[in-house]
Amino acid sequence: MQKIGVFVCHCGSNIAATVDVKKVVEMAAKEQGVFHAEDYPYMCSEAGQSRIAAAVKEKGLTGIVVCSCSPRMHEATFRKAAERAGINPYMVEIANIREHCSWIHKDMTEATEKAVILMRAAVAKVHLNAPLMAGESRVTKRALVIGGGIAGIQTAIDIADAGYKVDIVEKTPSIGGRMSQLDKTFPTLDCSACILTPKMVEAASHENITIHTWSEVEKVSGFVGNFTVDIRKKARYVNMDKCTGCGVCQEKCPSKKPLNEFNRGLNTRTAIYTPFAQAIPNVPVIDANSCIKLKTGKCGICEKFCQVGAIDYTQKDEIITEQYGAIVVATGFDTIKLDKYGEYAYNESKDVITSLELERIMNAAGPTKGHLERLSDGKAPKEIVFIQCVGSRCSDDRGKPYCSKICCMYTAKHAMLIRDKYPDTNVTVFYIDVRTPGKNFDEFYRRAVEDYGVHYIKGQVGKVMPQADGSLLVQGVDLLDNKQILKKADMVVLATAIEPNPDVRKIATMLTASIDTNNFLTEAHPKLRPVESPTAGVFLSGVCQGPKDIPETVAQAGAAAVKVIGLLAKDKLKTNPCTAKSDELLCNGCSQCANVCPYGAITYEEKLINDHGIRRTSRVAVVNGALCQGCGACTVTCPSGAMDLQGFSNRQILAEVDAICR
Amino acid sequence: MQELIHRAKSLLESGEVSRVLGWKKGENVFDVEPAFFATAEELENFVYNGFCGANLSKYMIEASTWEGKTLVFLKPCDTYSFNQLCKEHRIDREKAYIIGVGCKGKLKAEKLGAENILDVQGAGYPDCSDTLKVTTLYGEQEVAYKDAMLERCHVCKGKEHQVYDELIGESVDTCDADRFAEVAKIEAMSPEEKFAFFQAELSKCIRCNACRNVCPACSCRKCIFDSTKFDSNQKANTTSFEEKMFHIIRAFHVAGRCTDCGECSRVCPQGIPLHLFNRKFIKDINNLYGEYQAGVDIDAKAPLTSFRTDDAEPGVGRG
Numbered sequence: 001m002q003k004i005g006v007f008v009c010h011c012g013s014n015i016a017a018t019v020d021v022k023k024v025v026e027m028a029a030k031e032q033g034v035f036h037a038e039d040y041p042y043m044c045s046e047a048g049q050s051r052i053a054a055a056v057k058e059k060g061l062t063g064i065v066v067c068s069c070s071p072r073m074h075e076a077t078f079r080k081a082a083e084r085a086g087i088n089p090y091m092v093e094i095a096n097i098r099e100h101c102s103w104i105h106k107d108m109t110e111a112t113e114k115a116v117i118l119m120r121a122a123v124a125k126v127h128l129n130a131p132l133m134a135g136e137s138r139v140t141k142r143a144l145v146i147g148g149g150i151a152g153i154q155t156a157i158d159i160a161d162a163g164y165k166v167d168i169v170e171k172t173p174s175i176g177g178r179m180s181q182l183d184k185t186f187p188t189l190d191c192s193a194c195i196l197t198p199k200m201v202e203a204a205s206h207e208n209i210t211i212h213t214w215s216e217v218e219k220v221s222g223f224v225g226n227f228t229v230d231i232r233k234k235a236r237y238v239n240m241d242k243c244t245g246c247g248v249c250q251e252k253c254p255s256k257k258p259l260n261e262f263n264r265g266l267n268t269r270t271a272i273y274t275p276f277a278q279a280i281p282n283v284p285v286i287d288a289n290s291c292i293k294l295k296t297g298k299c300g301i302c303e304k305f306c307q308v309g310a311i312d313y314t315q316k317d318e319i320i321t322e323q324y325g326a327i328v329v330a331t332g333f334d335t336i337k338l339d340k341y342g343e344y345a346y347n348e349s350k351d352v353i354t355s356l357e358l359e360r361i362m363n364a365a366g367p368t369k370g371h372l373e374r375l376s377d378g379k380a381p382k383e384i385v386f387i388q389c390v391g392s393r394c395s396d397d398r399g400k401p402y403c404s405k406i407c408c409m410y411t412a413k414h415a416m417l418i419r420d421k422y423p424d425t426n427v428t429v430f431y432i433d434v435r436t437p438g439k440n441f442d443e444f445y446r447r448a449v450e451d452y453g454v455h456y457i458k459g460q461v462g463k464v465m466p467q468a469d470g471s472l473l474v475q476g477v478d479l480l481d482n483k484q485i486l487k488k489a490d491m492v493v494l495a496t497a498i499e500p501n502p503d504v505r506k507i508a509t510m511l512t513a514s515i516d517t518n519n520f521l522t523e524a525h526p527k528l529r530p531v532e533s534p535t536a537g538v539f540l541s542g543v544c545q546g547p548k549d550i551p552e553t554v555a556q557a558g559a560a561a562v563k564v565i566g567l568l569a570k571d572k573l574k575t576n577p578c579t580a581k582s583d584e585l586l587c588n589g590c591s592q593c594a595n596v597c598p599y600g601a602i603t604y605e606e607k608l609i610n611d612h613g614i615r616r617t618s619r620v621a622v623v624n625g626a627l628c629q630g631c632g633a634c635t636v637t638c639p640s641g642a643m644d645l646q647g648f649s650n651r652q653i654l655a656e657v658d659a660i661c662r
Numbered sequence: 663m664q665e666l667i668h669r670a671k672s673l674l675e676s677g678e679v680s681r682v683l684g685w686k687k688g689e690n691v692f693d694v695e696p697a698f699f700a701t702a703e704e705l706e707n708f709v710y711n712g713f714c715g716a717n718l719s720k721y722m723i724e725a726s727t728w729e730g731k732t733l734v735f736l737k738p739c740d741t742y743s744f745n746q747l748c749k750e751h752r753i754d755r756e757k758a759y760i761i762g763v764g765c766k767g768k769l770k771a772e773k774l775g776a777e778n779i780l781d782v783q784g785a786g787y788p789d790c791s792d793t794l795k796v797t798t799l800y801g802e803q804e805v806a807y808k809d810a811m812l813e814r815c816h817v818c819k820g821k822e823h824q825v826y827d828e829l830i831g832e833s834v835d836t837c838d839a840d841r842f843a844e845v846a847k848i849e850a851m852s853p854e855e856k857f858a859f860f861q862a863e864l865s866k867c868i869r870c871n872a873c874r875n876v877c878p879a880c881s882c883r884k885c886i887f888d889s890t891k892f893d894s895n896q897k898a899n900t901t902s903f904e905e906k907m908f909h910i911i912r913a914f915h916v917a918g919r920c921t922d923c924g925e926c927s928r929v930c931p932q933g934i935p936l937h938l939f940n941r942k943f944i945k946d947i948n949n950l951y952g953e954y955q956a957g958v959d960i961d962a963k964a965p966l967t968s969f970r971t972d973d974a975e976p977g978v979g980r981g
Contacts, residue, residue, distance in 0.1 A: 509971040586884050586891070590750035595967035604751075616727070618883075619751055637967060639915040640882035641892055654893060 002063040002091075002127050005036040005055045006119060009043035009068035011098055016041075018102035020112040024067060027116045031123045035059045044074045052078070053085040063091045063126035067119050069098040088131035090577065090647055095122035117660050124659035128652045132577035137626055139225040140325040141568050144169065146217055146507060149177020150196060150550060151542025151557045152330035153203045158561030160208035164568045167322060168203065169231055170213045171503070172261075174279035175200055177332055181262065181356065183363040183370075185550055186413040187444035193278060200280045214285050216503075218319060220327070220510040221600055223629050224537030225573045227324045235315040237286035237294070238272070242310035245282035249302035249311065250274070258290040260367070263360045266375065267367035272302050272311075277365060286311075326564040327511060329521055329533070330541040330557070331504045335496040336391045340398040344390065344494055349466040350375040354496040355386075355410055362417065372422060374491055376470060381425060381490035384418060385474050386411050387461045388431040391497030400497045400518060405547035407495035408435045412445045414493065415454040428455045428487065430476050438549070457485065464492050500544055512598065513538045521545050531560040539563050578647035579628035580635060582621040585611050586642035589619030593634035593643050601627035602634060663710045665830055666735065666763065671702045673733050679759050680730030683721055685714045691782060692771035696721060698732075710735070712794070715768035715812055717923050719743035719753070720878040726754040734758050737765040738833055739814070741824040742921035742957025743878035748825075749960045750919070752881060755825075762823035764831025767807065767815040769794070770928070777805050808838065814924025814937070817841040824958055841922075842945045844938055860906065866932040867905045873926035873936050879916035886911075913939035918947060918966030921957040950974040 006028035010016035021039040028037040036059045040048045043066055055061060064087070066078050071094040079089035097115040105111035143159050145152045148170030156166040168175060179185075180200075182192035203209050212231055219230040238249075253270035260267050262275040269275075271291040274284045292299035293313055303311040335356055338346040346352045351374045353361070364370035374381055388407060391399030408431070415427045434456070436442040448454045459477040467473055467488075474487045500519040508515045513533040514522040521544050524532040531540050541560040542553045582593075584607060594602040601624045609618050621643065623634075634643040635650065644650055670682045682705065686697035692713040698721075699705050717740045725732040736744055741762065747753040774782055774796060781799040794807045808816070817840075821833035848856060874880045874887070886892045887908065922944055926936040947954055951965035951974065 506971045583891070586882070586889065588750070588752065588882050590752065592750070592964075592967050595964070596969070598969070639886075640884060641886045641889070650892070 002033050002129075003035045003059065003061050004031075004033045004063040004065060004123055004126055005052070005059065005061040006031075006034055006038075006065045006067065006123065007043050007048075007052055007055075008037070008039040008097075008119075009048070009066065010039060010041045011043075011069060011102075012041060015068070015098050015102045015115075018105055018108055018111045019097055019115045020108060021067075021115075023112050024097070024115050024119055028065075028067075028119055028123070031120060033063075033127055034123060036061060043068050044077050049077070049081040049084075052081050056082070056085040056087060062087060063093075063129060065093050065095060065119065065122040065126055067095040067097045067115065067122070070094075070096045070100075090132040091126065091129050093122040093126045093129065095119045120659040120662065121656040124655040125652045128649065128655055129647070132647055134577045135575040135625060136572045137223075137225055137575045138572055139568060139570050140227070140323045141165065142167070142322070142324050143326045143328060143564050143568065144217075144227070144229055144322070144324040145328045145330055145541070147177065147330035147332055147501075147542070147544070148172075148175030148203075148211065148213065149330060149332045149542060150179040150199070151332065151544075151553045152177070152328070153199050154554050154557035155328050155330060155539075155541045155561045155564070156209050157199065157203055157206065158558050159564050159568075160203075160206045162561075162565045162568075163208070164565065165208050165210070167210045167212060167231075167324070169215050169217055170211065171216045172275060173214050173236075173273075173283075173285040174275050174281070175203065175211060175213060176276070176278070176280070178356075179550060180276060180278070181264075181359060181363075183359050183366075184413060184417060186409045187438070187440045189413065189417070197278045200278070204280045211281070212320075213281060217507060217510065221598070222323075223599060223627070225325045225567070225570075227327055227537065229322055229324055229327070231320050231322065233318045233320060234285075235288070235317050236283070237288070237291070237311065237313055237315050238283055239310045239312050240281065240283050242308045243283045243306075244308055244310075245274075245284075246307070247274075247284075248305050248307070250284060252301050252305045254299065254301060255290050255292050258287055263367050264354070264357045266357060266360055283310075286313075326537050326539060326567050328539045328541050328560050328564060329504070329507060329511070329513065329544050330560075331501040331507060331544045333498040333543040333547075334501055336400065336499050338390070338494065338496060341390060341494075343463045344387065344461070344492070345464040345466055345472070346494065349464075349472060349492075351381070351466075351470075351472060351490065352464060352492045352494065354494050355407065355414065356496070358414055358493050359410075362414070372418060372425075374470075379490070380422065383487070383489045384425060384427050384491045384493065385461075385472075385487060385489040386415065386427065386429040386493045386495065387464075388429065388495045389460075389497075390494040392495075393432065394497070400499060402518060402547065403435065404495075404498045405435075406498070406549050409438070409441060409444065409549065411493075411495050412436075412448040412454070416448045416452045419448075419452040419454060426455065428457060428489075430457050430459055430461050430474075432458070432460065438551075459485070498543065498547055504544055511535060511538050531556055531563055537567065575626060576630050577625075578630040578645060579625045580623045580630065580632070580643050580645050582623055583642045583644065584609050584618070584620045586640045587618070587620040588640055588642070589621065590639075592637045592639070593621055596633045596637045597628075598631065598633065599627045599629055601625075601629075663708075666710055666761070667705050667708050669761065669828075669830065670699070670705055670708065670733055673759065674699075674702055674705075678731065679733040680728070681725070681732050682708070683718050683725060683732050683734040684708050685710060685716060685718075685735075692769070692774075698725075710763060712767075712769040712810075713771065715770075715925075715928050717743055717876075717878060717925050719747055720876070720881055722753045722758055723747060723881055726752070726757045728757070731757055731759050733761065735761050735763045736823065736826065737763055737768075738821055738823050739765070739819055739921075739923055741826065742819065742955070743923050744957070745824050745960050746919055746921055746957040747878060747881070749957075749964075760823075760826045760828075762826035762829040764829075764833045765821070766832075766834040767811045767818070767836035769810045770812045772933070773810045774805065777809060779803050779805060808836070811836060812924065812928055813935075814922070814928070817922075819922070819955070842941060844935070845942050845945050848938065848942070863934050864906050864909055866934055867909070868932060869905065869908065870931060872929045872931065873909075874912060876925045876929045877912075877916065878921070878923065878925070879919045880912065886915075909934075909936065909939060913943060916940060917943040918954075918964050919956055920944065921955070946976075950976055 025037045083089045095118040142165040159166045215233045218232040222228045255271035259265040260269040272286045360366040392404040459479040461476040463475045465473040472489045476485045513535045524534045539560040541557045673679045682699040685694045687709045694713045783797045815836045818837040821835045920940040
């Protein structure tokens with residue numbers, strides 16, 4: 001029989017304004033096994049905690065129920081308080097009467113009734129709690145960064161500088177990411193490659209960094225401090241040790257039709273290619289889908305011309321398995337597909353392009369060698385219309401509900417650069433709002449308007465109509481003048497919404513990291529833990545967490561690195577004692593629990609079982625407590641109820657349900 | 663039948679098997695029951711006729727713990743259950759010598775009654791699969807064979823045995839109905855109609871546990887309904903809630919493992935169509951995770967206990 005103390009927190013007015021805390025105390029005192037009940041304005045304060053300690057001492061309590069905020073906020077606080085007062089920390093239960101109750105109710109009677117019910121459920125559970133002891137697990141002092149864009153590179157460099165080994169896994173042939181595709185960066189207009197390339201070189205030459213390009217994460221198992229990751233190193237068909245990066249293979253390759261991904265498909269590349277001149281590693285890959293030799297067995301020209309014999313058509317994908325203590329997701333973004341936006345004629349006219357495509361057109365290494373020209377006829381455009389928020393801030397399901405955040409600034413950048421280089425070209429921007437919160441951002445936008453004469457029109461574009469003469473007729477509205485606008489343009493640039501890289505779903509699933517409805521990875525806390533995933537040991541860097549520009553991405557990348565360093569600096573971590581346990585007398589040995597266990601924590605043994613005097617040898621499940629993370633998948637799969645979760649046993653949960661239904 | 667007995671006797675005599683698992687004659691022609699036969703003499707009571715619907719796979723769990731091999735007769739649909747139990751490490755394949763027996767659809771005595779054929783003394787089997795000749799107290803009567811078949815035989819999974827050591831006799835695929843038609847009918851009901859339907863069916867339940875005891879998937883060492891460890895232990899059938907929960911919990915426990923052998927409905931003395939629960943699960947699994955038939959491939963990943971990153975994530979629908 002437990003002696004239970006119930007402590008009800010006011011949380012200032014957060015709880016007390018909606019829940020009659022005195023009533024909860026009064027009802028708690030009537031519960032079976034409750035020897036002490038009190039309320040206090042801030043239970044989590046020093047004073048509040050010492051009241052718990054005092055009650056434990058005075059009344060000899062064996063179990064504690066704290067009716068307060070979510071256990072995610074202060075469960076650890078109260079467990080520590082209990083430990084200091086001399087009782088096992090796992091004898092503490094939290095009844096969440098804030099997030100689950102006071103914050104979501106308006107009516108005090110209703111909220112109080114619910115708070116009493118939640119308190120009862122917690123009391124019912126504590127009756128069945130048993131003391132648990134936390135174990136320890138070692139920390140593998142190596143980090144994995146998934147994604148080799150600026151976010152991944154910066155995180156890796158910062159971790160490596162602290163003295164820890166880091167691996168970067170990048171699925172394309174080179175690190176660099178989206179930033180390597182940009183021409184200039186706002187608000188300083190410096191060349192993107194000029195500031196990125198040194199970072200890429202620094203990462204590549206860092207003694208603590210290993211880069212796996214043309215590679216993908218295949219499988220993740222384990223848990224914080226002890227992840228095991230399978231990495232698929234896709235066949236490159238080029239020996240990385242031998243290749244000197246001379247590029248002769250690319251000059252000679254006769255297969256010239258594949259679309260150039262790096263230039264957003266605006267031109268073509270060869271079957272053997274490096275995506276761009278500054279690629280790291282400067283070793284080409286062979287695109288097996290378009291290589292004549294790999295497809296038909298005939299050709300072999302690159303092999304013939306390669307001076308060092310680096311070409312190897314027999315290469316196969318290779319899976320390597322590595323151990324990591326922490327994983328950083330830095331998978332970045334892509335622009336959304338515009339199939340649902342027929343009104344902008346993106347698929348009809350070559351002269352309707354996305355901003356990222358314009359970025360490539362403006363770049364000296366791009367499809368037009370940096371000359372601003374129409375892709376349809378090569379002529380210089382004299383009238384350019386920019387359309388903002390294409391797919392961003394969208395209320396229907398064609399686009400995204402969020403603001404892509406970077407578009408206002410890069411459009412100002414594009415407009416300014418065009419007006420600077422081609423002063424006879426008119427630039428018009430259709431916008432909903434111009435959003436420029438950032439250091440030197442609004443000044444930047446105002447320069448575009450005031451110094452460069454960019455014509456901003458508040459209003460949206462309804463339709464872009466390709467004309468017979470090759471021009472584009474843009475139909476829009478000027479909301480400030482309250483009039484319809486029909487404007488002839490030579491080129492239309494769409495500020496296309498960005499979305500998380502589509503691969504992130506797969507990666508999030510492998511990592512058991514949560515994602516929101518827009519596929520952005522969720523933070524552990526939106527304000528206080530913005531670079532950590534709720535999954536321990538998984539951290540977030542860059543746009544995979546939410547839209548951001550380069551300075552923000554770099555700042556977040558550094559923050560994620562600090563969190564990783566903080567973890568890797570520890571030699572051992574306390575493990576969660578709330579792990580699964582199998583009842584040998586009930587276990588059928590059917591293997592279903594092992595099939596569902598995401599951590600590989602369950603094995604089987606042939607054991608001599610003494611079942612109430614009857615001896616038999618049976619195949620039974622055995623849980624490795626160090627590997628088990630207490631997810632409970634096995635307990636709900638087990639048909640005979642042999643698997644149970646310590647601290648969350650079936651009995652405890654049903655006792656809570658019974659208490660709620662009482 | 664004589665061929666089966668002959669073969670069983672010779673396997674017993676040669677010492678290849680230590681016992682035979684088959685069906686034993688009862689008081690009436692339709693009162694056939696599963697039985698172990700240890701000697702050639704005992705085999706005099708062996709029977710194989712149209713009423714041998716019982717799936718013998720489950721008995722192999724116990725037989726797997728005994729010394730020596732057991733000769734077991736399995737119909738094509740029984741072999742799915744046998745495989746599923748092998749997959750779950752409950753049956754030791756090495757302890758079984760399987761004779762796959764021919765099956766032309768099995769009969770349900772109650773269906774003869776419904777055709778007004780009473781006091782059955784004998785039934786011709788398996789010489790004819792179109793017309794069944796039945797000997798009764800009142801003389802010979804005839805009935806269309808399919809009108810006397812078990813429900814499950816109308817959705818026969820096929821005449822192929824999934825596992826065997828040797829085959830004796832011919833099998834016929836008796837499938838002539840859509841396996842999920844009944845489920846679809848219930849799915850189309852309004853929530854109120856569904857509730858009324860299940861209420862009406864399940865309130866017939868007398869909690870005799872026959873469905874659980876016969877079910878090859880319900881073969882836990884200790885059932886949660888029998889274990890003192892759980893509050894579900896020995897709950898009397900006192901409320902309509904309890905009787906529903908028993909069947910719903912059972913359906914959840916066998917989901918993804920049920921081979922749709924139909925034994926639950928065959929043995930239910932109250933005639934509750936219990937297989938519909940299981941079939942609803944099978945239909946949903948097929949729709950969400952691709953076609954899957956439990957018991958076909960021992961090494962196949964079961965949809966509910968395996969995980970793919972592109973798995974469907976069904977929400978909880980209303981109604």
